[in-house]
Amino acid sequence: MKALHIYNSFTKEKEEFKSVNPAKVGMYVCGPTVYGHPHLGHARSAITFDIVFRYLTYLGYKVRYVRNITDVGHLEDEVAGAGEDKIAKKARLEQLEPMEVAQTYTNSYHSAMDQLQVLRPSIEPLATGHIPEQIKAIENAVAAGYAYEKNGSVYFNLEKFAQDKEYGGLSGKVLEDLQVGSRDTEGLDEKEHPHDFALWKKADPKHIMKWESPWGLGFPGWHIECTAMSHKYLGFPFDIHGGGMDLQFPHHEAEIAQAQACFHEAPANYWMHNNMLTINGQKMAKSKGNFINLDEMLTGKHDLLEQAYSPMTIRFFMLQANYRSTVDFSNEALQAAEKGYQKLMKSDKVLKKMSPQKTKNLDETLDASVIRLLTQFEQEMNDDFNTAKAIAVLFELSSYIFQFENKQLPWASLAKETQKLLLEKFPIFIHDILGLKSEEEGSGDRLDALVNLLINQRKEAREAKDFALSDKIRDDLAAIGIVLKDSKEGTSYELE
């Protein structure tokens, strides 16, 4: 079988994956900035690298997966490196201590990711918890001549760095782009070059989050935390650095430059970036009113949503696209994903009731086909974690499983070893690698059966023109949070 290949955003090529240490993988992924509840973008990035984490583990690697929490807040004008600390601003609005805000949203992020079956990383370091490490890294950059202090702030000398080393290898940006595109107004008088960026910012007296440093009271720039923390927990170069595509520039370019300036090494061997989300074809943005929090997805409480979508529907929907493609959220697409997910869960349930039997009339073609599909799943995953194609393979296997169930195909016509392989591998693929789990609650089936009993009663009442009764049934259900919806296809219900 072809070995694992990863599309390396740095070289723009699919490359065979070789880890620094043959048995271990070090992976660093940029985690959330905790000044708001998690949204769909957080989910996509977390799910993308959760798959990488799960699949590498399946392949036998011991993975140290580090995903940071940015609790210091980066600057509002992110490209420019100026503006007010987002977390501190929110805290003052809410009359809270910044760390209390950060804790609230960190808890909210964890709870949402748990629901999406995103495994916790091995280490989840906080930016505020690594101030000495960041100061040390900045001191190194100053000592190497790639950073300078001005009025209590320290800037990265991108001009000099780009003269000495390669800059822009990831994003294709050149310094001229930065000068033209710069939205920087604040701090311009301090910087030697407009595209230099802050490693350390002097804190004005009103700034809540600040620490002592060799340059006075201040706080770290946005980019340096990832350099300091990935270096501390993984060493350079580590294997995989991941994040959303929007982080390629300026954040990851800054990390690549910082790593060389502070530690004389490239940070990572493989760069991976997940693509973005669109909502009904449009970019998600608060200003467009199409910004959907995960909580809104799960409750269906958003103008753009026709219904609530379960965590597994959302996860499955994202996995049906390649992580390097954009994904467009629409009710139709989500509803289709819901059906697809349920189909896989159903085949898993069917499989659970089956056991290996003595082969009778071996069907060699069928047998080979099942074996081929089981191998193909791994081949698709080995091809840069192509969950979209891997899921297509699972659907083919599902069709066989249903045909075995209803006896259209005789289960015993597979070699016993093939039966065993299917029984063993299919659950591993969907649960361990794709991270899907059944969402049936203990009493969910019963609840459904009960509501359907009452829907039928109501239907009969309406047919008998007993509208008092049919209305009463609807109202009784509404009173306990079960809302009936009539349509041409019949009556469905939603739980409030």
Added chain:
Amino acid sequence: MKALHIYNSFTKEKEEFKSVNPAKVGMYVCGPTVYGHPHLGHARSAITFDIVFRYLTYLGYKVRYVRNITDVGHLEDEVAGAGEDKIAKKARLEQLEPMEVAQTYTNSYHSAMDQLQVLRPSIEPLATGHIPEQIKAIENAVAAGYAYEKNGSVYFNLEKFAQDKEYGGLSGKVLEDLQVGSRDTEGLDEKEHPHDFALWKKADPKHIMKWESPWGLGFPGWHIECTAMSHKYLGFPFDIHGGGMDLQFPHHEAEIAQAQACFHEAPANYWMHNNMLTINGQKMAKSKGNFINLDEMLTGKHDLLEQAYSPMTIRFFMLQANYRSTVDFSNEALQAAEKGYQKLMKSDKVLKKMSPQKTKNLDETLDASVIRLLTQFEQEMNDDFNTAKAIAVLFELSSYIFQFENKQLPWASLAKETQKLLLEKFPIFIHDILGLKSEEEGSGDRLDALVNLLINQRKEAREAKDFALSDKIRDDLAAIGIVLKDSKEGTSYELE
């Protein structure tokens, strides 16, 4: 009603609680050292202060509740201040990065506490995340003359402190006790006095967790993190400092001394300590084989356990004792707690089906009795959070509720206002203040409501002599595993 009184371990008296800021409370509780899975002792401390957090919130205070995570590990020989860093040791055994070990057990702690319905604190700071704050505090102590450096370590000069200020007010220990009781062997040659304790320890080259400091590479002593972090997030003096009774000495005595040496103030106005657990009358200890992890409690997988106990049974069991008393775990006691918990949940369920009615034949004695009990619950809680007595009050209310249900007492004989009060307060007491929740499956309440809808329909059908319909409803329910049972008191149901 008598205002909230708290037993202050420092003064050894119950004192009326007055917060520094009338509307807010700052509370700091010593959290877990994350080098193992959480056990019953962790649960008791967390539940004790969860009740304090919940009840203060109920009283209208805005509580900033800080509970730390000790991830740096304190020294193995805790009294002496010498020995190997526990987390680093475990890490080497497991071939893990110390922070990976800490993360694993932090996640395990969170997950267990969530199950026990322990609310997350407002801020959960990490010791490793506050190295600069600890260094600063130590520098203050050195500057104040209460600490001295020796060979790259810094020691607290307890001898001098005890000459100048009060020491031992919490534990009653005097320096002579410490000298006699000292288990210290290592570091003795460095300390000026045998009872001095380490604020900062020089790291030997093999030590994994270490940071730069004005005294060279090292790591903080055990006690200083709580002083640095409580000061940072709450300021001195804050209102309540809590922890297990085993922390009174030396940890909390050290905090009291450090606070004065580093910040010239007493740390907290009220000290609260929860008592310890015993297992079948014996102290819990790994060496005795009676050490029970929470996971073992929840699965029943321990030689001493006859069955698994649910999170709410464990919580309820602990709440049935006053937090200042020892609690003895035994199967008999847990099984009794299980019954008691279920009784409360059942009365809550009964209450949910009741609604205020117009008063008929007011029973003044009964009415006064119900009002008295509702008030008494708060009085017991105001008496140093006496959950044991508060639960006894709830049992008395439960008895009334069951008598209202089976019509031994007429519900309408209460004043309508009293009915409303009972309907409103009882669920707040058990859910919001005691933090108990129903352990019936997710859709349990709705399922119950739906079955009751159908039971009512059937009743009406029978009253209308439509036995075809009433039988059909019974059969439809039976088909989905819901069996109706008719008796003199009405119809109940069981899930198959």
